Amino acid sequence: GGGAFYIRAPRDTEIAEGNIVHMSGQEGFLLGTVRAVKRDEGNPFADVYAESPVPLRTARFVEIIGQ
16 A cells, blocks of 8 residues: 555565666656565565555556557
8 A cells, every 4th residue: 555565576586675666668667666675585585565656546647658
């Protein structure tokens, strides 16, 4: 909620707090910023917690851009 979202990535992926998350192939489309990364030796995945700069529920209008 409030623009926060969760990503699972391979544990050895280089991800750090403060990294920018953007849509693949759309470098200018900012999805959010990594706020925390949790790695556990028993889990092959890293839990990545990120936050969007704007809570999506507050958006009144969106623009859909075709390819």
